[in-house]
Amino acid sequence: MRVLQVLGSSAGGVGRHVGQVASALGAAGHRVVVAGPSEVRPLVGGDVPFEVVAIADRPRAGDVAAVRRLAALGRDADVVHAHGLRAGALAVLAVRGLRRAPADGRHAPRVVVTLHNLPVGGRAVRGVSAVLERVVARGADVVLGVSPDLVALAGARGARRTGLALVPAPQASAAAEAASVRATRDGLGLAGDERLVVTVARLAPQKGLDVLVAAAGEVQGLSGSWRWVVAGVGPLRAGLEAEVRASGVPVELLGARDDVPALLAAADVVVSAARWEGQPLWLQEALANGAAIVATDVGGTSAVTGEAARLVSPLPPADLAGRLGAAVAGLLSDDGARDALRRLARERAARLPTERDVVEQLEAVYRAGPAPA
Known part of the structure:
Protein backbone atom coordinates (compact mmCIF):
# COMPACT_ATOMS: atom_id res chain seq x y z
CA MET A 1 0.00 0.00 0.00
CA ARG A 2 0.97 3.61 -0.49
CA VAL A 3 0.75 5.37 2.87
CA LEU A 4 1.12 9.07 3.60
CA GLN A 5 1.88 9.66 7.29
CA VAL A 6 1.17 13.23 8.43
CA LEU A 7 2.21 14.98 11.61
CA GLY A 8 2.45 18.52 12.93
CA SER A 9 4.73 20.14 15.47
CA SER A 10 6.04 17.63 18.00
CA ALA A 11 8.00 17.92 21.23
CA GLY A 12 9.53 14.55 20.43
CA GLY A 13 7.38 11.56 21.30
CA VAL A 14 4.93 11.72 18.39
CA GLY A 15 7.68 12.38 15.84
CA ARG A 16 9.71 9.42 17.01
CA HIS A 17 6.60 7.23 17.02
CA VAL A 18 5.77 8.21 13.44
CA GLY A 19 9.34 7.48 12.35
CA GLN A 20 9.28 4.08 14.05
CA VAL A 21 5.92 3.15 12.51
CA ALA A 22 6.89 4.44 9.06
CA SER A 23 10.11 2.40 9.10
CA ALA A 24 8.24 -0.72 10.23
CA LEU A 25 5.61 -0.30 7.50
CA GLY A 26 8.36 0.22 4.94
CA ALA A 27 10.11 -2.95 6.09
CA ALA A 28 6.81 -4.79 5.63
CA GLY A 29 6.74 -3.78 1.97
CA HIS A 30 4.58 -0.67 2.02
CA ARG A 31 5.53 2.59 0.30
CA VAL A 32 5.55 5.22 3.04
CA VAL A 33 6.09 8.96 2.86
CA VAL A 34 6.01 11.22 5.94
CA ALA A 35 4.77 14.81 5.64
CA GLY A 36 5.23 17.46 8.30
CA PRO A 37 7.14 20.58 9.39
CA SER A 38 10.84 20.63 8.59
CA GLU A 39 11.78 20.75 12.28
CA VAL A 40 10.34 17.26 12.96
CA ARG A 41 12.38 15.60 10.23
CA PRO A 42 15.26 14.67 12.58
CA LEU A 43 12.77 12.98 14.92
CA VAL A 44 11.33 10.89 12.10
CA GLY A 45 14.73 9.69 10.95
CA GLY A 46 16.63 9.83 7.71
CA ASP A 47 15.59 6.44 6.31
CA VAL A 48 12.00 7.50 5.54
CA PRO A 49 11.05 9.73 2.55
CA PHE A 50 9.96 13.10 3.92
CA GLU A 51 7.94 15.96 2.41
CA VAL A 52 7.90 19.35 4.12
CA VAL A 53 4.40 20.60 4.93
CA ALA A 54 4.11 23.54 7.35
CA ILE A 55 1.61 22.35 9.98
CA ALA A 56 1.76 24.60 13.03
CA ASP A 57 0.36 23.90 16.49
CA ARG A 58 -2.24 26.66 16.14
CA PRO A 59 -4.54 27.83 13.31
CA ARG A 60 -2.92 30.26 10.90
CA ALA A 61 -3.28 31.61 7.37
CA GLY A 62 -0.78 29.08 6.04
CA ASP A 63 -3.21 26.25 6.77
CA VAL A 64 -4.79 26.74 3.34
CA ALA A 65 -1.46 26.04 1.66
CA ALA A 66 -0.92 23.04 3.94
CA VAL A 67 -4.28 21.56 2.92
CA ARG A 68 -3.45 22.01 -0.75
CA ARG A 69 -0.06 20.40 -0.30
CA LEU A 70 -1.56 17.44 1.56
CA ALA A 71 -4.15 17.04 -1.20
CA ALA A 72 -1.40 16.92 -3.83
CA LEU A 73 0.54 14.31 -1.84
CA GLY A 74 -2.64 12.39 -1.07
CA ARG A 75 -3.47 11.82 -4.73
CA ASP A 76 -0.75 9.17 -4.87
CA ALA A 77 -1.73 7.48 -1.58
CA ASP A 78 -4.08 4.65 -0.69
CA VAL A 79 -4.18 5.83 2.92
CA VAL A 80 -3.54 9.16 4.61
CA HIS A 81 -2.71 8.50 8.25
CA ALA A 82 -2.47 11.69 10.30
CA HIS A 83 -1.16 11.95 13.85
CA GLY A 84 -2.55 14.58 16.20
CA LEU A 85 -5.63 16.76 16.17
CA ARG A 86 -4.34 19.60 13.99
CA ALA A 87 -2.71 17.33 11.43
CA GLY A 88 -5.82 15.15 11.45
CA ALA A 89 -8.18 18.03 10.72
CA LEU A 90 -6.03 19.31 7.84
CA ALA A 91 -5.76 15.80 6.39
CA VAL A 92 -9.54 15.38 6.54
CA LEU A 93 -10.05 18.68 4.70
CA ALA A 94 -7.45 17.75 2.08
CA VAL A 95 -9.01 14.38 1.30
CA ARG A 96 -12.50 15.83 1.36
CA GLY A 97 -11.48 17.97 -1.61
CA LEU A 98 -10.13 14.92 -3.43
CA ARG A 99 -13.41 13.09 -2.92
CA ARG A 100 -15.34 15.98 -4.40
CA ALA A 101 -13.07 16.23 -7.45
CA PRO A 102 -11.43 12.85 -8.09
CA ALA A 103 -8.45 13.04 -10.44
CA ASP A 104 -8.08 10.62 -13.38
CA GLY A 105 -10.73 8.29 -12.00
CA ARG A 106 -8.60 7.37 -8.97
CA HIS A 107 -10.26 6.74 -5.64
CA ALA A 108 -9.58 9.19 -2.84
CA PRO A 109 -7.49 7.68 -0.04
CA ARG A 110 -8.88 6.43 3.23
CA VAL A 111 -8.22 8.72 6.19
CA VAL A 112 -7.00 7.37 9.51
CA VAL A 113 -6.27 9.73 12.41
CA THR A 114 -4.44 8.82 15.60
CA LEU A 115 -5.05 11.16 18.53
CA HIS A 116 -1.97 11.39 20.75
CA ASN A 117 -2.83 14.07 23.31
CA LEU A 118 -5.74 15.36 25.34
CA PRO A 119 -6.16 19.08 24.55
CA VAL A 120 -5.44 21.28 27.57
CA GLY A 121 -5.68 25.03 28.02
CA GLY A 122 -8.17 27.83 28.54
CA ARG A 123 -11.68 28.20 27.20
CA ALA A 124 -10.54 29.44 23.79
CA VAL A 125 -8.14 26.51 23.31
CA ARG A 126 -10.80 24.01 24.37
CA GLY A 127 -13.33 25.61 22.05
CA VAL A 128 -11.05 25.37 19.01
CA SER A 129 -10.12 21.81 19.95
CA ALA A 130 -13.79 20.81 20.14
CA VAL A 131 -14.33 22.06 16.59
CA LEU A 132 -11.29 20.17 15.30
CA GLU A 133 -12.40 17.04 17.16
CA ARG A 134 -15.73 17.10 15.32
CA VAL A 135 -13.99 17.65 11.98
CA VAL A 136 -11.74 14.66 12.60
CA ALA A 137 -14.42 12.41 14.06
CA ARG A 138 -16.90 12.98 11.24
CA GLY A 139 -14.40 13.13 8.38
CA ALA A 140 -11.99 10.28 9.13
CA ASP A 141 -12.75 6.68 8.21
CA VAL A 142 -11.15 5.51 11.46
CA VAL A 143 -10.04 7.40 14.56
CA LEU A 144 -7.53 5.72 16.86
CA GLY A 145 -6.54 7.02 20.29
CA VAL A 146 -3.47 6.23 22.35
CA SER A 147 -5.57 6.10 25.51
CA PRO A 148 -9.10 4.91 26.31
CA ASP A 149 -10.30 8.42 27.13
CA LEU A 150 -9.24 9.67 23.70
CA VAL A 151 -11.08 6.77 22.06
CA ALA A 152 -14.19 7.65 24.07
CA LEU A 153 -13.84 11.33 23.13
CA ALA A 154 -13.70 10.47 19.41
CA GLY A 155 -16.84 8.38 19.76
CA ALA A 156 -18.64 11.16 21.60
CA ARG A 157 -17.72 13.58 18.80
CA GLY A 158 -19.32 11.32 16.20
CA ALA A 159 -16.54 9.04 14.94
CA ARG A 160 -17.95 6.10 12.99
CA ARG A 161 -15.15 3.68 13.78
CA THR A 162 -12.68 3.94 16.66
CA GLY A 163 -10.00 1.85 18.32
CA LEU A 164 -7.12 1.92 20.79
CA ALA A 165 -3.86 2.53 18.95
CA LEU A 166 -0.99 0.18 19.67
CA VAL A 167 2.24 1.97 20.54
CA PRO A 168 5.33 -0.22 20.14
CA ALA A 169 7.87 -0.44 22.92
CA PRO A 170 11.02 1.58 22.15
CA GLN A 171 13.62 -0.32 20.16
CA ALA A 172 16.29 0.75 22.65
CA SER A 173 14.39 -0.61 25.67
CA ALA A 174 16.70 -3.56 26.31
CA ALA A 175 17.51 -3.90 30.00
CA ALA A 176 20.59 -1.99 31.14
CA GLU A 177 23.57 -4.09 32.16
CA ALA A 350 7.34 -9.16 27.54
CA ARG A 351 3.67 -8.61 26.62
CA LEU A 352 3.93 -5.02 25.35
CA PRO A 353 3.11 -4.42 21.66
CA THR A 354 5.93 -4.96 19.21
CA GLU A 355 6.46 -3.23 15.88
CA ARG A 356 5.05 -6.34 14.20
CA ASP A 357 1.85 -6.01 16.29
CA VAL A 358 1.51 -2.36 15.25
CA VAL A 359 2.03 -3.15 11.57
CA GLU A 360 -0.61 -5.89 11.72
CA GLN A 361 -3.09 -3.53 13.41
CA LEU A 362 -2.51 -0.77 10.87
CA GLU A 363 -2.71 -3.12 7.89
CA ALA A 364 -6.11 -4.28 9.16
CA VAL A 365 -7.26 -0.67 9.66
CA TYR A 366 -5.93 0.47 6.29
CA ARG A 367 -7.51 -2.41 4.35
CA ALA A 368 -10.91 -2.42 6.04
CA GLY A 369 -13.89 -1.36 3.99
CA PRO A 370 -15.42 2.09 4.36
CA ALA A 371 -16.74 2.92 7.78
CA PRO A 372 -20.52 2.71 8.07
CA ALA A 373 -22.37 5.90 7.22
Whole structure:
Protein backbone atom coordinates (compact mmCIF):
# COMPACT_ATOMS: atom_id res chain seq x y z
CA MET A 1 0.00 0.00 0.00
CA ARG A 2 0.97 3.61 -0.49
CA VAL A 3 0.75 5.37 2.87
CA LEU A 4 1.12 9.07 3.60
CA GLN A 5 1.88 9.66 7.29
CA VAL A 6 1.17 13.23 8.43
CA LEU A 7 2.21 14.98 11.61
CA GLY A 8 2.45 18.52 12.93
CA SER A 9 4.73 20.14 15.47
CA SER A 10 6.04 17.63 18.00
CA ALA A 11 8.00 17.92 21.23
CA GLY A 12 9.53 14.55 20.43
CA GLY A 13 7.38 11.56 21.30
CA VAL A 14 4.93 11.72 18.39
CA GLY A 15 7.68 12.38 15.84
CA ARG A 16 9.71 9.42 17.01
CA HIS A 17 6.60 7.23 17.02
CA VAL A 18 5.77 8.21 13.44
CA GLY A 19 9.34 7.48 12.35
CA GLN A 20 9.28 4.08 14.05
CA VAL A 21 5.92 3.15 12.51
CA ALA A 22 6.89 4.44 9.06
CA SER A 23 10.11 2.40 9.10
CA ALA A 24 8.24 -0.72 10.23
CA LEU A 25 5.61 -0.30 7.50
CA GLY A 26 8.36 0.22 4.94
CA ALA A 27 10.11 -2.95 6.09
CA ALA A 28 6.81 -4.79 5.63
CA GLY A 29 6.74 -3.78 1.97
CA HIS A 30 4.58 -0.67 2.02
CA ARG A 31 5.53 2.59 0.30
CA VAL A 32 5.55 5.22 3.04
CA VAL A 33 6.09 8.96 2.86
CA VAL A 34 6.01 11.22 5.94
CA ALA A 35 4.77 14.81 5.64
CA GLY A 36 5.23 17.46 8.30
CA PRO A 37 7.14 20.58 9.39
CA SER A 38 10.84 20.63 8.59
CA GLU A 39 11.78 20.75 12.28
CA VAL A 40 10.34 17.26 12.96
CA ARG A 41 12.38 15.60 10.23
CA PRO A 42 15.26 14.67 12.58
CA LEU A 43 12.77 12.98 14.92
CA VAL A 44 11.33 10.89 12.10
CA GLY A 45 14.73 9.69 10.95
CA GLY A 46 16.63 9.83 7.71
CA ASP A 47 15.59 6.44 6.31
CA VAL A 48 12.00 7.50 5.54
CA PRO A 49 11.05 9.73 2.55
CA PHE A 50 9.96 13.10 3.92
CA GLU A 51 7.94 15.96 2.41
CA VAL A 52 7.90 19.35 4.12
CA VAL A 53 4.40 20.60 4.93
CA ALA A 54 4.11 23.54 7.35
CA ILE A 55 1.61 22.35 9.98
CA ALA A 56 1.76 24.60 13.03
CA ASP A 57 0.36 23.90 16.49
CA ARG A 58 -2.24 26.66 16.14
CA PRO A 59 -4.54 27.83 13.31
CA ARG A 60 -2.92 30.26 10.90
CA ALA A 61 -3.28 31.61 7.37
CA GLY A 62 -0.78 29.08 6.04
CA ASP A 63 -3.21 26.25 6.77
CA VAL A 64 -4.79 26.74 3.34
CA ALA A 65 -1.46 26.04 1.66
CA ALA A 66 -0.92 23.04 3.94
CA VAL A 67 -4.28 21.56 2.92
CA ARG A 68 -3.45 22.01 -0.75
CA ARG A 69 -0.06 20.40 -0.30
CA LEU A 70 -1.56 17.44 1.56
CA ALA A 71 -4.15 17.04 -1.20
CA ALA A 72 -1.40 16.92 -3.83
CA LEU A 73 0.54 14.31 -1.84
CA GLY A 74 -2.64 12.39 -1.07
CA ARG A 75 -3.47 11.82 -4.73
CA ASP A 76 -0.75 9.17 -4.87
CA ALA A 77 -1.73 7.48 -1.58
CA ASP A 78 -4.08 4.65 -0.69
CA VAL A 79 -4.18 5.83 2.92
CA VAL A 80 -3.54 9.16 4.61
CA HIS A 81 -2.71 8.50 8.25
CA ALA A 82 -2.47 11.69 10.30
CA HIS A 83 -1.16 11.95 13.85
CA GLY A 84 -2.55 14.58 16.20
CA LEU A 85 -5.63 16.76 16.17
CA ARG A 86 -4.34 19.60 13.99
CA ALA A 87 -2.71 17.33 11.43
CA GLY A 88 -5.82 15.15 11.45
CA ALA A 89 -8.18 18.03 10.72
CA LEU A 90 -6.03 19.31 7.84
CA ALA A 91 -5.76 15.80 6.39
CA VAL A 92 -9.54 15.38 6.54
CA LEU A 93 -10.05 18.68 4.70
CA ALA A 94 -7.45 17.75 2.08
CA VAL A 95 -9.01 14.38 1.30
CA ARG A 96 -12.50 15.83 1.36
CA GLY A 97 -11.48 17.97 -1.61
CA LEU A 98 -10.13 14.92 -3.43
CA ARG A 99 -13.41 13.09 -2.92
CA ARG A 100 -15.34 15.98 -4.40
CA ALA A 101 -13.07 16.23 -7.45
CA PRO A 102 -11.43 12.85 -8.09
CA ALA A 103 -8.45 13.04 -10.44
CA ASP A 104 -8.08 10.62 -13.38
CA GLY A 105 -10.73 8.29 -12.00
CA ARG A 106 -8.60 7.37 -8.97
CA HIS A 107 -10.26 6.74 -5.64
CA ALA A 108 -9.58 9.19 -2.84
CA PRO A 109 -7.49 7.68 -0.04
CA ARG A 110 -8.88 6.43 3.23
CA VAL A 111 -8.22 8.72 6.19
CA VAL A 112 -7.00 7.37 9.51
CA VAL A 113 -6.27 9.73 12.41
CA THR A 114 -4.44 8.82 15.60
CA LEU A 115 -5.05 11.16 18.53
CA HIS A 116 -1.97 11.39 20.75
CA ASN A 117 -2.83 14.07 23.31
CA LEU A 118 -5.74 15.36 25.34
CA PRO A 119 -6.16 19.08 24.55
CA VAL A 120 -5.44 21.28 27.57
CA GLY A 121 -5.68 25.03 28.02
CA GLY A 122 -8.17 27.83 28.54
CA ARG A 123 -11.68 28.20 27.20
CA ALA A 124 -10.54 29.44 23.79
CA VAL A 125 -8.14 26.51 23.31
CA ARG A 126 -10.80 24.01 24.37
CA GLY A 127 -13.33 25.61 22.05
CA VAL A 128 -11.05 25.37 19.01
CA SER A 129 -10.12 21.81 19.95
CA ALA A 130 -13.79 20.81 20.14
CA VAL A 131 -14.33 22.06 16.59
CA LEU A 132 -11.29 20.17 15.30
CA GLU A 133 -12.40 17.04 17.16
CA ARG A 134 -15.73 17.10 15.32
CA VAL A 135 -13.99 17.65 11.98
CA VAL A 136 -11.74 14.66 12.60
CA ALA A 137 -14.42 12.41 14.06
CA ARG A 138 -16.90 12.98 11.24
CA GLY A 139 -14.40 13.13 8.38
CA ALA A 140 -11.99 10.28 9.13
CA ASP A 141 -12.75 6.68 8.21
CA VAL A 142 -11.15 5.51 11.46
CA VAL A 143 -10.04 7.40 14.56
CA LEU A 144 -7.53 5.72 16.86
CA GLY A 145 -6.54 7.02 20.29
CA VAL A 146 -3.47 6.23 22.35
CA SER A 147 -5.57 6.10 25.51
CA PRO A 148 -9.10 4.91 26.31
CA ASP A 149 -10.30 8.42 27.13
CA LEU A 150 -9.24 9.67 23.70
CA VAL A 151 -11.08 6.77 22.06
CA ALA A 152 -14.19 7.65 24.07
CA LEU A 153 -13.84 11.33 23.13
CA ALA A 154 -13.70 10.47 19.41
CA GLY A 155 -16.84 8.38 19.76
CA ALA A 156 -18.64 11.16 21.60
CA ARG A 157 -17.72 13.58 18.80
CA GLY A 158 -19.32 11.32 16.20
CA ALA A 159 -16.54 9.04 14.94
CA ARG A 160 -17.95 6.10 12.99
CA ARG A 161 -15.15 3.68 13.78
CA THR A 162 -12.68 3.94 16.66
CA GLY A 163 -10.00 1.85 18.32
CA LEU A 164 -7.12 1.92 20.79
CA ALA A 165 -3.86 2.53 18.95
CA LEU A 166 -0.99 0.18 19.67
CA VAL A 167 2.24 1.97 20.54
CA PRO A 168 5.33 -0.22 20.14
CA ALA A 169 7.87 -0.44 22.92
CA PRO A 170 11.02 1.58 22.15
CA GLN A 171 13.62 -0.32 20.16
CA ALA A 172 16.29 0.75 22.65
CA SER A 173 14.39 -0.61 25.67
CA ALA A 174 16.70 -3.56 26.31
CA ALA A 175 17.51 -3.90 30.00
CA ALA A 176 20.59 -1.99 31.14
CA GLU A 177 23.57 -4.09 32.16
CA ALA A 178 24.65 -4.26 35.79
CA ALA A 179 27.93 -2.45 35.06
CA SER A 180 26.11 0.54 33.54
CA VAL A 181 23.75 0.62 36.51
CA ARG A 182 26.68 0.77 38.95
CA ALA A 183 28.37 3.44 36.85
CA THR A 184 25.14 5.48 36.82
CA ARG A 185 24.76 5.33 40.60
CA ASP A 186 28.42 6.23 41.05
CA GLY A 187 28.02 9.12 38.59
CA LEU A 188 25.15 10.48 40.67
CA GLY A 189 27.34 10.33 43.77
CA LEU A 190 25.03 7.94 45.60
CA ALA A 191 26.21 6.25 48.76
CA GLY A 192 25.98 2.45 48.82
CA ASP A 193 22.74 2.36 50.83
CA GLU A 194 21.21 5.57 49.47
CA ARG A 195 17.87 4.96 47.76
CA LEU A 196 17.12 6.46 44.37
CA VAL A 197 13.80 7.68 42.97
CA VAL A 198 13.73 8.47 39.24
CA THR A 199 11.31 10.42 37.05
CA VAL A 200 11.77 10.98 33.32
CA ALA A 201 9.68 13.86 32.00
CA ARG A 202 9.60 16.96 29.89
CA LEU A 203 9.53 19.90 32.31
CA ALA A 204 6.07 21.02 31.23
CA PRO A 205 2.71 21.46 33.03
CA GLN A 206 1.25 18.16 31.77
CA LYS A 207 3.87 16.19 33.69
CA GLY A 208 2.71 17.29 37.15
CA LEU A 209 6.16 18.14 38.46
CA ASP A 210 4.76 20.62 40.98
CA VAL A 211 2.91 17.67 42.49
CA LEU A 212 6.17 15.69 42.37
CA VAL A 213 7.98 18.29 44.49
CA ALA A 214 5.11 18.33 46.99
CA ALA A 215 5.08 14.51 47.05
CA ALA A 216 8.81 14.51 47.80
CA GLY A 217 8.01 16.63 50.82
CA GLU A 218 5.67 13.89 52.01
CA VAL A 219 8.56 11.39 51.84
CA GLN A 220 10.79 13.57 54.04
CA GLY A 221 9.96 11.70 57.21
CA LEU A 222 11.24 8.39 55.81
CA SER A 223 14.24 7.03 57.68
CA GLY A 224 17.47 6.61 55.75
CA SER A 225 19.02 8.57 52.92
CA TRP A 226 17.28 8.95 49.57
CA ARG A 227 17.33 11.19 46.51
CA TRP A 228 14.79 11.95 43.77
CA VAL A 229 16.19 12.83 40.34
CA VAL A 230 14.29 14.13 37.30
CA ALA A 231 15.71 13.60 33.81
CA GLY A 232 14.40 15.96 31.16
CA VAL A 233 14.32 19.51 29.86
CA GLY A 234 11.54 22.01 29.32
CA PRO A 235 10.17 25.48 29.97
CA LEU A 236 9.43 25.00 33.68
CA ARG A 237 13.02 24.33 34.79
CA ALA A 238 13.72 27.69 36.44
CA GLY A 239 10.44 27.66 38.37
CA LEU A 240 10.94 24.08 39.50
CA GLU A 241 14.47 24.78 40.68
CA ALA A 242 13.16 27.68 42.77
CA GLU A 243 10.41 25.46 44.18
CA VAL A 244 12.91 22.75 45.11
CA ARG A 245 15.20 25.27 46.85
CA ALA A 246 12.29 26.73 48.80
CA SER A 247 11.01 23.33 49.93
CA GLY A 248 14.40 21.86 50.79
CA VAL A 249 13.50 18.43 49.41
CA PRO A 250 16.27 16.21 47.95
CA VAL A 251 15.07 16.58 44.36
CA GLU A 252 17.64 17.15 41.60
CA LEU A 253 16.90 18.23 38.02
CA LEU A 254 19.42 16.39 35.86
CA GLY A 255 18.54 17.94 32.49
CA ALA A 256 18.84 15.86 29.32
CA ARG A 257 20.32 12.37 29.75
CA ASP A 258 21.49 9.80 27.24
CA ASP A 259 21.50 6.95 29.79
CA VAL A 260 17.79 6.73 30.62
CA PRO A 261 17.64 2.88 30.60
CA ALA A 262 20.50 2.74 33.11
CA LEU A 263 18.83 5.41 35.26
CA LEU A 264 15.59 3.43 35.30
CA ALA A 265 17.38 0.19 36.11
CA ALA A 266 19.34 1.89 38.90
CA ALA A 267 16.21 3.29 40.55
CA ASP A 268 14.70 1.85 43.70
CA VAL A 269 11.40 3.44 42.62
CA VAL A 270 10.34 5.06 39.34
CA VAL A 271 7.58 7.69 39.52
CA SER A 272 5.25 9.37 37.03
CA ALA A 273 3.29 12.30 38.45
CA ALA A 274 1.73 13.23 35.09
CA ARG A 275 -1.66 14.90 34.84
CA TRP A 276 -2.24 13.06 31.56
CA GLU A 277 -0.32 10.55 29.44
CA GLY A 278 -0.93 8.58 26.28
CA GLN A 279 1.07 5.35 26.31
CA PRO A 280 4.31 6.73 27.79
CA LEU A 281 7.36 5.23 26.12
CA TRP A 282 9.58 5.90 29.12
CA LEU A 283 7.33 3.76 31.32
CA GLN A 284 7.62 1.01 28.73
CA GLU A 285 11.38 1.35 29.13
CA ALA A 286 10.97 1.26 32.91
CA LEU A 287 9.06 -2.02 32.66
CA ALA A 288 11.75 -3.51 30.41
CA ASN A 289 14.34 -2.58 33.01
CA GLY A 290 12.40 -4.19 35.84
CA ALA A 291 11.53 -0.98 37.68
CA ALA A 292 9.20 -0.70 40.67
CA ILE A 293 6.74 1.93 39.40
CA VAL A 294 4.41 4.40 41.09
CA ALA A 295 2.26 6.40 38.65
CA THR A 296 -0.81 8.58 38.51
CA ASP A 297 -3.66 6.62 36.93
CA VAL A 298 -4.28 8.97 34.02
CA GLY A 299 -4.85 8.59 30.27
CA GLY A 300 -3.30 5.43 28.91
CA THR A 301 -0.83 4.81 31.74
CA SER A 302 -2.69 1.75 33.02
CA ALA A 303 -2.84 0.39 29.46
CA VAL A 304 0.97 0.32 29.58
CA THR A 305 1.62 -0.87 33.12
CA GLY A 306 -1.34 -3.14 33.78
CA GLU A 307 -0.90 -4.58 37.29
CA ALA A 308 2.86 -3.97 37.22
CA ALA A 309 2.66 -0.61 39.02
CA ARG A 310 1.11 1.08 42.01
CA LEU A 311 -1.39 3.41 40.38
CA VAL A 312 -2.58 6.49 42.26
CA SER A 313 -5.91 8.08 41.37
CA PRO A 314 -5.60 11.76 40.38
CA LEU A 315 -8.83 12.52 42.25
CA PRO A 316 -9.31 14.39 44.43
CA PRO A 317 -6.45 16.62 43.27
CA ALA A 318 -6.18 18.45 46.61
CA ASP A 319 -4.47 15.52 48.33
CA LEU A 320 -2.81 13.88 45.30
CA ALA A 321 0.68 14.85 46.47
CA GLY A 322 0.08 13.20 49.83
CA ARG A 323 -1.18 9.97 48.29
CA LEU A 324 1.62 9.89 45.71
CA GLY A 325 4.23 10.54 48.39
CA ALA A 326 2.75 7.83 50.62
CA ALA A 327 2.94 5.31 47.76
CA VAL A 328 6.59 6.19 47.09
CA ALA A 329 7.51 6.05 50.78
CA GLY A 330 5.74 2.71 51.14
CA LEU A 331 7.78 1.14 48.35
CA LEU A 332 11.08 2.65 49.48
CA SER A 333 10.60 1.05 52.89
CA ASP A 334 9.43 -2.37 51.64
CA ASP A 335 12.08 -4.45 49.85
CA GLY A 336 9.68 -7.34 49.25
CA ALA A 337 7.06 -5.14 47.61
CA ARG A 338 9.68 -3.59 45.33
CA ASP A 339 10.98 -7.00 44.30
CA ALA A 340 7.44 -8.19 43.54
CA LEU A 341 6.76 -5.17 41.36
CA ARG A 342 10.05 -5.68 39.54
CA ARG A 343 9.07 -9.23 38.64
CA LEU A 344 5.68 -8.04 37.41
CA ALA A 345 7.36 -5.29 35.39
CA ARG A 346 9.54 -7.71 33.45
CA GLU A 347 6.58 -9.99 32.80
CA ARG A 348 4.52 -7.04 31.59
CA ALA A 349 7.32 -5.80 29.33
CA ALA A 350 7.34 -9.16 27.54
CA ARG A 351 3.67 -8.61 26.62
CA LEU A 352 3.93 -5.02 25.35
CA PRO A 353 3.11 -4.42 21.66
CA THR A 354 5.93 -4.96 19.21
CA GLU A 355 6.46 -3.23 15.88
CA ARG A 356 5.05 -6.34 14.20
CA ASP A 357 1.85 -6.01 16.29
CA VAL A 358 1.51 -2.36 15.25
CA VAL A 359 2.03 -3.15 11.57
CA GLU A 360 -0.61 -5.89 11.72
CA GLN A 361 -3.09 -3.53 13.41
CA LEU A 362 -2.51 -0.77 10.87
CA GLU A 363 -2.71 -3.12 7.89
CA ALA A 364 -6.11 -4.28 9.16
CA VAL A 365 -7.26 -0.67 9.66
CA TYR A 366 -5.93 0.47 6.29
CA ARG A 367 -7.51 -2.41 4.35
CA ALA A 368 -10.91 -2.42 6.04
CA GLY A 369 -13.89 -1.36 3.99
CA PRO A 370 -15.42 2.09 4.36
CA ALA A 371 -16.74 2.92 7.78
CA PRO A 372 -20.52 2.71 8.07
CA ALA A 373 -22.37 5.90 7.22
